[in-house]
Amino acid sequence: MNTPKIMEHNGTRILTTAQLAVSYGTDNRRISENFNSNKHRYKEGKHFFLLEGQDLKDFGKQYANSVSVERVSKLYLWTEKGAWLHAKSLNTDEAWDAYEMLVDEYYNIKDQLPSPPQSLELALQAALEHEREIKNIKSDVDYLKGNMRVDSLQQQEIQQEAKSSIIQALGGSDSLAYQQISRKVFSTFWNEFKKYFKVPRYGDIPKSKHEEAIRFIKLWRPATSMQMEIDSCNSQMRFD
Incomplete structure (x- = not known):
């Protein structure tokens, strides 16, 4: 699987629904169904960003070569934690393998540090906290993959x-x-x-x-x- 085109929103690396669907070997409809069925688990600003109106137009101009927003009224952008929830909902080998790749090669820790950092100490604290979160998530991934039921x-x-x-x-x-x-x-x-x-x-x-x-x-x-x-x-x- 190729690494998706890099896009960010509010300093956070994100994926569109279409990018996430391609990465996980599914389609936009399935991603939307997962979200609609588990809305109570998703928090805006933590798991996703919802773009509408002028914000949507500005995002479309910024990434005109990657995203077309001409025929949409709103656009969901998924953070690393949002991608994790979708992988958990799909619960397939392909989705988990893709998620691990995204963590390692797309949602890169270097790009999650405050820019510019207020101080070296704050930057190191942010890096360590993010590293702990990644380790915890990977541990959960390994556990879930090891306990997935036979197909x-x-x-x-x-x-x-x-x-x-x-x-x-x-x-x-x-x-x-x-x-x-x-x-x-x-x-x-x-x-x-x-x-x-x-x-x-x-x-x-x-x-x-x-x-x-x-x-x-x-x-x-x-x-x-x-x-x-x-x-x-x-x-x-x-x-x-």
């Missing part, structure tokens, strides 16, 4: 692998055990699976646990008592 494709893979493993344990889909006790075996498997991963349903597994989930499924075998029940069912088929 739909990963859920489908887990379900298919589980079905295959259980049917194999039953002796195949044509076996008498499959016909008689497959529901019981499936239920037992999923109970063991959810207990092991400490989740209410398999779709709640973190992405970081996806490979472990597949390994659990491949290594799973019925408990001794259930295996004996399976063998008993299938032996009836052989006797018949």
